[in-house]
Amino acid sequence: MLHLNALRLEINTTNGLYGVTIPFESGLNIIRADNTSGKSTVFQSILYALGFEELIGLKNDKTMQSVLKDAVIDGESSFQVIQSAISLEIFNGQQTITVKRSVVNEKRKPQLIDVTFGPQITKNEDTYELRQMYVHDKGAASDEIYGFHAFLEEFLNWNLPDVIDTNGNSTKLYMPLIAPSFIVEQKSGWSSFFATIPWYGVKNAEERVIEFLLNLDVFQNEQSRISLNINKRLIQEKWTILFDDFQNLAEKGNAEVPGLEPFPVIINNINEIYFRVFRNDKYFLVPDLIEELTDEFDQLNQQTEVTVGENLEKNQIRLNLLNDNLLKIGFRYQQLSDELLHEKEKFRQYAQQRKSVQEDLDKNKSAEKMLRLGGDVHAQVANNLCPTCGQGINDSLLPEGVDQVPMQISENINFLSSQLKMLVAFINSQRAKIQEKDNVLAAYNNKLNEIRQEIRNIKRDLVSDERLPSEELIERKINTKRLVNFYVELLEKIESLKNRLLLLSKEWEKIKQREADLSGDFFSVLDRAKIQLLQDTFLKLLKDFNYQSKDKNAIKISTDKYLPVIEVRLPNEKPKSYDIRFDSSGSDHIRCMWAYYVALLETSKRLGGNHPKLLIFDEPQQQSASTTDFHAFLNELSINEDTQSIVFASFQNSIKDFEEATVGLKFTKIESNGRFVQKVEV
Template sequence: MLSITALSLEINSTNGLYGAFFQFEAGLNIIRANNTSGKSTIFQAIIYALGFEELIGGRNEKTMQSVLKDTVLDGKDQYRVLQSAVILQISNGKKEVTIKRSVINEKRKSQLVDVIEGPALTEPKNNYTQKQMYLHDSGAATDSNYGFHLFLEEFIGWKVPDVIDNSGNRIKLYLPLIAPSFIIEQKSGWSSFFATMPFYRVKNAEERIIEFLLNLDVFQNEQAKISLNIDKQTLVFKWQSLYQEFVRVGERNNAVMVGLPESPAIINNLSDIYFRINRNDNYYLIDELLVELQKEYDDLSKETEITVGENIEKNQTRLTQANDNLIRYSYTLEQWENENFIEKDQLKHYIRQKKNIEEDLENNKAARKMLNLGAEAKLSLAENKCPTCGHEINGTLLPIEVNQSPMDVERNIEFLTAQLKMLETFVNGQRKMVQDKETRINDLKSHIQILRQQIRSLKKDLISDERLPSEELIERKINLKRLIKLYEQLIETTQDLKEKVKILSKEWEHLKSAETKLAGILFTTQDSAKIEYLEVSFIKLLTQFNYQSKEKNSIKISRDKYVPVIEVKLPNEKPKYYDMRFDSSGSDHIRCMWAYYISLLKTSLTKNGNHPQLLIFDEPQQQSASTADFHQFLKELSLQTEAQSIVFASFQNSQSDFEAATKGLIFHKIQGNERFISKL
């Protein structure tokens, strides 16, 4: 829990020291004063000390009232502020700490916070340990040594979870995001629920906050889904890296990888993954090729004992055959390279077409949106133009005199979507074809290189001393030995890669199983009970606060966003739900907000939630809400004795209004007759 026990303002000016001191109690606290007396300064000082000044539209000292950063007004005289600070004493029910944060100080930045381990305002004579921390910078919510908001989170007793941001990445549910659920600011805070929530890129931030405050099981399930998605993304990255490693190994060995998909999959039989190698216009598995290479090597081992002279006729035949193969391979290489050039050009064409269709599809979707809003839109097909190539469509099955478009926008989108899907298939297929052709070209180039080397050796043998052993046979034997070693290493490498595939496949199977289990989980029984309690409590408080705009039986708490909605039931149709504020008068909208924020507190207290048990309202008597209804609001706050509420109100600058609104209530009053800040 979190409660405020004391606040002190210190302002050094050119006319000496000014300031103010306030003590707060459990239950209801009312800061009552007329307008321009400094209530807003006290309110802003509290949220500034907590590091929540983003609720009033900014960060650091620029958000503060001028009395804390520019000039102090004393009667009719103004004095320049030289230095100022806010000191706030807070409690979590077990211990108290004091926070000191400078507003103006030439030697300290406003991001620096002093945390004093003890009630330094109410018991100032004791010597307390002190530590400096920071906020509004990277690490302020995570640095265990100096991060102030991490300290505050732990002080309250929270374990704030990670959520997903708008980019799908993990991000913390920062404290300034939660603060608008229990601190309502005067200028913007009463316009809608959580109106002053700062932008931290958190996806569906309002829902995540309410799930956290009420400690819903669905929140834990959501966290599990978030973790699962992150694990899946990590595994996809590992799998794709492994796939690329397979491809690189294949390229280094003039081999084609078969059987491994580019995306994660459950692989039951690792033997389905293998390398295929082209040699002499035939495809081999590695084991099959090694058998053939070993046989060739053994045969050559016998032939190398024969001299050049004894091999002249054989060498002549081999040279002729090698030259014939070189001509044939060179011709095939030229043919394949020409084909590959054409196939690459076709791939570029498909990619350009795909990009054009994607752009046209986006334009049509935008046009559909405009049409749905009642605008007029000119479509390419409505103008007899093909959305793919832009050429004129010269004819239709409709007579010329019939003034009707061949396709409406919906069919246009369907057509383009089908075209895009088809082109994606073409692009993927063409890219695979280009990759396979390039592998075959590289393999053929390797064979041509070996063949040329063999021709050189054969020619050298034919003019060498006939008594010497055949150099060509020796080189062939060396090359065969090198190939045998190369493919033996490839077998070992492949086995290692397959073991990695096996591990990732098992992980993927586990993740898919977990995803299936989480997919059907919605609300648990406890979650449903909490939301129903919130709904019943909210409607009951609306009745107490004299809400009149809608029938109570049409008011619900949304099961997806957890905010008040109006349910509309039409015969033979599913119920429709509308934001309650649009169906409520101005004063009734304020009553809704009173009821909702108090109901969140009551539900959390009753159902073991995470609410900080603190409510701070700045000028809640908005939209001329009646004094009688405001009395009911204050009465409800005064009954929440397990929590602390602080209300800043002018009571329409009327003492009689104040007395009527607080009649019979138990509360702690802080009265300001003129200005709260005075000369000390």
């Protein structure tokens, strides 16, 4: 509950103190005054004291009227403002506090707010506790000690939830976003529902506000979805990092990882993800490669005691074999390089074709849209003209007498869409081929380097002292042992990565299960009752306020945005809906807004919502709404005695209109004697 007890303006000028103190009561309060009397100053001061001045466009003192920051006009004279402040006494049903915020003060920034724990305006005493807080700065909505909006949230017994911003991140449903649901300012506020809601980057902010005000269970489901999306994105980020770890490890081991997807998937069999290494013209799994290398090492171990002379004949045979292998692998390397160039050229052509088909598809879709809208689509070929030279051409290459019917645009779109899908499949397949051949080519290159090194070692042995041990055998033994150790260590790292991947996959499976659970009907039975009550109350008020533009049976409260819509149901078609303001007259649109904001309050009040039970309307009699209908609106506000409404209205500067609009109503009348801001005698 947010109840305003009193407002005080204190303006120190070169001619002394000016200001005003305005008490408010429960039920309907009407601030009646002619234009230029200072109604806007009073209205904006309430917003400023609560830190809601963004509803009128800007933040801090920039939003305030000149009487509070520049000069006070008194009769024919104008006096400079040297200091000014606004105090607002508010009540939450149990506790009263007074907030004070400076507009002009050389020693205080406008973000600073004094919070006095007591009714300092209506019952001023020196014993009240005072705490200083701040607004419109980082932490104002979360700092539990100094953040004013964090304090105000607690004072109102609200628990503002986290919502999703436009970037998919979690953010708070800030209080200034909720304010337009119960405070409507004059200049922009009556143009549409929630017209003055400030930009905080919150996705679908209006819907989130209404869900909070009505305390819908769907809001909890939305919170679950927010949490789910955050966890989902975290898993996707972890998966990307893990995928890169796999790729980096594979690159170090001259291996590839079939079956590993770059995006999260549910893995039922972790053994389907493995490393394979291309060596000696065939693929090895890492355990098999370790076994083969170990056998090679054992064989070399038996030969290392042999001298160069004893190994001379074997070295010569091995040298010939290595030279043959060098030629064969070199030939295969060159052949594969040529194939890779060919595959890359095919990839480029497929990509170019895809671009061309996409352009044709876009053009056909645009043409179809034009035809659907009733436009003419002119194409040179359709007119039997060459698009290049403009000369006439036959409309068919078929022999005369053979009938043929050209494809319609819709058929073109289907054909091009199929082509596009086929090309995308080709491109993906080609990309996989290129990657595989790149890996094999890298393995061949490594093998060529190994063979060249072995040839150099053997040649060195052939010219060495025949009594010495074979350096080539020793080096081969060392290299083979090093490879065994490397792949043993690699296998351990692979198992560690696979364990992490399996855990991440299980988390992803839980996420997908929760996502499926949340994909059904979000609304609880109580939610539907609240939306139905909002609709019934809204329609009743429309009738009371004399809405005429559309049949009431066609008006609904949308279950998507919770706003009034016109629903049209054509034969054999699903119902379609559109914003009610597009089919309402100017004055009926104002009646809609009266009805909707009051219906929000009454629905929240009756079915346990979070509405602050406060409505503040600045000049609600817009678009020449009749005095009779305005009376019905004010009457609806006046009978809600357990809430508070404050209406700022000039009544077209007519006492007669004021009397007709308020006849028989119970309300508190607040008037000015010329101007609200007057000289204060100290």
